[in-house]
Amino acid sequence: MLAARVPTTIWARRAEIAENINHKHSNEAYLSGFELSPELRATNELEAAIRGASVIIMAVPSHGYRDVLAQAAAHIPEQTPIISLSKGIEAETLMRMTEVTFDVLPDHDPNVIGVMSGPNLANEIMAGQPAATVVAVANADVRRSVQHMITTSSFRAYTNRDVIGCESAGAVKNAMAIAAGMAAGKGFGDNTLATLVTRALVEMTRLGIAMGGEARTFSGLAGMGDLFATCSSSQSRNHKVGFGLGCGRDLQSIIDDMDMVAEGVKSTRGILALAERHGVEMPIAQGVGAVLYEGLDVAEALQRLMMREARSEFD
Amino acid sequence: MLAARVPTTIWARRAEIAENINHKHSNEAYLSGFELSPELRATNELEAAIRGASVIIMAVPSHGYRDVLAQAAAHIPEQTPIISLSKGIEAETLMRMTEVTFDVLPDHDPNVIGVMSGPNLANEIMAGQPAATVVAVANADVRRSVQHMITTSSFRAYTNRDVIGCESAGAVKNAMAIAAGMAAGKGFGDNTLATLVTRALVEMTRLGIAMGGEARTFSGLAGMGDLFATCSSSQSRNHKVGFGLGCGRDLQSIIDDMDMVAEGVKSTRGILALAERHGVEMPIAQGVGAVLYEGLDVAEALQRLMMREARSEFD
Numbered sequence: 001m002l003a004a005r006v007p008t009t010i011w012a013r014r015a016e017i018a019e020n021i022n023h024k025h026s027n028e029a030y031l032s033g034f035e036l037s038p039e040l041r042a043t044n045e046l047e048a049a050i051r052g053a054s055v056i057i058m059a060v061p062s063h064g065y066r067d068v069l070a071q072a073a074a075h076i077p078e079q080t081p082i083i084s085l086s087k088g089i090e091a092e093t094l095m096r097m098t099e100v101t102f103d104v105l106p107d108h109d110p111n112v113i114g115v116m117s118g119p120n121l122a123n124e125i126m127a128g129q130p131a132a133t134v135v136a137v138a139n140a141d142v143r144r145s146v147q148h149m150i151t152t153s154s155f156r157a158y159t160n161r162d163v164i165g166c167e168s169a170g171a172v173k174n175a176m177a178i179a180a181g182m183a184a185g186k187g188f189g190d191n192t193l194a195t196l197v198t199r200a201l202v203e204m205t206r207l208g209i210a211m212g213g214e215a216r217t218f219s220g221l222a223g224m225g226d227l228f229a230t231c232s233s234s235q236s237r238n239h240k241v242g243f244g245l246g247c248g249r250d251l252q253s254i255i256d257d258m259d260m261v262a263e264g265v266k267s268t269r270g271i272l273a274l275a276e277r278h279g280v281e282m283p284i285a286q287g288v289g290a291v292l293y294e295g296l297d298v299a300e301a302l303q304r305l306m307m308r309e310a311r312s313e314f315d
Numbered sequence: 316m317l318a319a320r321v322p323t324t325i326w327a328r329r330a331e332i333a334e335n336i337n338h339k340h341s342n343e344a345y346l347s348g349f350e351l352s353p354e355l356r357a358t359n360e361l362e363a364a365i366r367g368a369s370v371i372i373m374a375v376p377s378h379g380y381r382d383v384l385a386q387a388a389a390h391i392p393e394q395t396p397i398i399s400l401s402k403g404i405e406a407e408t409l410m411r412m413t414e415v416t417f418d419v420l421p422d423h424d425p426n427v428i429g430v431m432s433g434p435n436l437a438n439e440i441m442a443g444q445p446a447a448t449v450v451a452v453a454n455a456d457v458r459r460s461v462q463h464m465i466t467t468s469s470f471r472a473y474t475n476r477d478v479i480g481c482e483s484a485g486a487v488k489n490a491m492a493i494a495a496g497m498a499a500g501k502g503f504g505d506n507t508l509a510t511l512v513t514r515a516l517v518e519m520t521r522l523g524i525a526m527g528g529e530a531r532t533f534s535g536l537a538g539m540g541d542l543f544a545t546c547s548s549s550q551s552r553n554h555k556v557g558f559g560l561g562c563g564r565d566l567q568s569i570i571d572d573m574d575m576v577a578e579g580v581k582s583t584r585g586i587l588a589l590a591e592r593h594g595v596e597m598p599i600a601q602g603v604g605a606v607l608y609e610g611l612d613v614a615e616a617l618q619r620l621m622m623r624e625a626r627s628e629f630d
Contacts (some may be wrong), residue, residue: 119509130498130621131506134628156510156621158628183445191446194434194544195471198536205534219520219534220628221513229509232547306445306471313449313473313535 003040006149010042011049018042030260034126046072055081055146057116058097061261062088062171065097069104076105081112081142083135087170088263089270094277096167111138114163116146117170117222119229121236125155132156134222136166158221165213166222169204173227174264175271175285176200177238180231182291182298184239185246196284196305197231203282207271210278238264245291246298268292318355321464325357326364333357345575349441361387370396370461372431373412376576377403377486380412384419391420396427396457398450402485403578404585409592411482426453429478431461432485432537434544436551440470447471449537451481473536480528481537484519488542489579490586490600491515492553495546497606497613499554500561511599511620512546518597522586525593553579560606561613583607 002008012018020026021042025035043049050056050072060068065086076082082105084097095103098113114137125131135146135157147157160166179200183192204227205218217223230236234243241262244254255265272289275282287305290296317323327333336342336357340350358364365371365387375383380401391397397420399412410418413428429452440446450461450472462472475481494515498507519542520533532538545551549558556577559569570580583604590597602620605611 119506119513121504121506124504124506127504129503129507130510130617132510154621158626160628188444189436189439189442190544190548190550191434191436191439192444193547194540195445195447195536197543198434198534198540201534201539216629219513219516219539221510224516224534224539225509225513228512228543228547229505232508232543233505235505302445306469311473313475314531 002150003037005152008037008040009049009053010040011046012042012044015044018044031122031126034123047075050075053080055083055142055149057083057085058101059085062086062090062097062263062267063261066090066100066104069101073104076108078105078108079112081114081137081139081146082108083137083146084113084115084167085117087117087174088267089171089274091266091270094270094273096164096171098163098167109139112142113137114142114146115167115170116150116157117166117226119221119225121229121233123235128154130154130156132158132221132225134158134160134166134220136160136163136222138163160217160220160222162214162217164211165208165217168208168211168213169218169223170226171263171267172204172207172271172285173200173230174238174262175268175288176204176227177230177236178242178245178262178264178268178288178292179284181236181239181242181244182246182288183242183302184234185243185248186298186302188302193231197227199305200231200284201227203280203284207275207278207280207282210280211274237262241265242288248298251292264288265292317465318352320467323355324364324368325355326361327357327359330359333359346437346441349438362390365390368395370398370457370464372398372400373416374400377401377405377412377578378576378581381405381415381419384416388419391423393420393423394427396429396452396454396461397423398452398461399428399430399482400432402432402489403582404486404589406581406585409585409588411479411486413478413482424454427457428452429457429461430482430485430537431465431472432481432541434536434540436544436548438550443469445469445471447473447536447540449473449475449481449535451475451478451532451537453478475532475535475537477529477532479526480523480532483523483526483528484533484538485541486578486582487519487522487586487600488515488545489553489577490583490603491519491542492545492551493557493560493577493579493583493603493607494599496551496554496557496559497561497603498557498617499549500558500563501613501617503617508546512542514620515546515599516542518595518599522590522593522595522597525595526589552577556580557603563613566607579603580607 086097101113118133143159151157268289287301401412416428433448458474466472602616
């Protein structure tokens, strides 16, 4: 969509994907069935993709983010906006992707490093269904220019200054989507899901504020919006993992059947470490972690959540 | 569920429903397929249902609420807690149900008049699926006693002092569920729904605060939780109305096919009147109203929402 409006080059790790995009205007591996804009250029050479770019959009899974950015580093001018779409936490450092960016590029202008986040399932956007996203970056000019660059008749971009809030929400929601999938896999319906998601938002907000985010961001598209879409969608990879677990399947066999990364499987550990660092209580994330890493039974995990002492909704 | 723990009598307008509950422990008209507790008593005599009650739970659609309460009024002591489950606005007066209660019973203790609200689709609760609700009433003792009365191993009650917030959220969400149903009926998926629901929560919160509610209530179970369940559930009557409209059906024919009341069809008008009274902007509710009452095309209504000027998420 972007390519129809501004010259856009996509970097693909594999040469055959780049060739397919350039010659057949399709990306069978990741966006099967959709015709891409004939204006979209692709290359498997990182330097060629970045050269002369006025904005760099990083859509690399969190575990590969640092490496890819480090390879590109020498070719990125200090004032070029770098917007991350990645929703994860770096396992070793517990850094958000904008922190990794600044760690790899310490001379870069921090005010042009940001994120884009929201309820943005790729297939639906490609199908032209109405959707919206949030562009969060400190520099107001960058915020507005990226906003205008990506807004179309069916895709609406809102701006927000709160990079930390948007980014932490995006990372935490993946763990929560696993919990939602577990409940669905157990056969529970809309009441259970709504209760889980509401309490998940409370946890997500609590951690995000402790990390430096703003409360209201979590009630917006990058918080509640993305959480809602990911937790109610069987298209979400994290939801699929949870659903399989809820059905009694083995984690490894679920992962083996998927061709894309479910960020939450790894990042839940990082989220729990961040919660501990900031002294924040996150019972749902803990339940997901116990199922993923300690083999706790899903029914037992859900039971523990429901059995917590009944109390005031807002302490 | 309540009946298994405390003596419970239900009032049914129709004698045959009361008889069925007493003799067959079932309510085929409204809870088909579920076996009710043999402890549950039913009567079609209002006075008999209320006599000696330590708590009165009002589960009457908003358009019949005042009449039923007025019939019962002479038999209700001034200190008996009255908890409303009704989610609507009285059309003629724009009163919430707790306001109607106080209007009918001006000598009643206002601190024991409250609501219960949350993501509580009846069929799922009857099936024993985990769910939670919020009990909101000013008197702390009443709050706690109702909380303990209704909490079971699968149904968890939280307390909240904010009656206005919980109650206004419950009324407004019905209009929003119609909007969500419209989008689903048009074939739109999780991105569109998540965007709509997120913006719906913003509207709902804005009106609720103007009416005297607390912001955080709207991020809780009676706000976001109930909104999430109602907007994502095809079980919701309001969602069904919206879905039919989104599919191009005529409003009257949709209503004719339903055997229960979809509160939002009437209450959207009241919500819009309240929004005007309080000077609050509610574009989604306005869109729903234009479709319901002015015959605006659903596609046009959704289009107008998406085409609003792109801007900052939180002005």
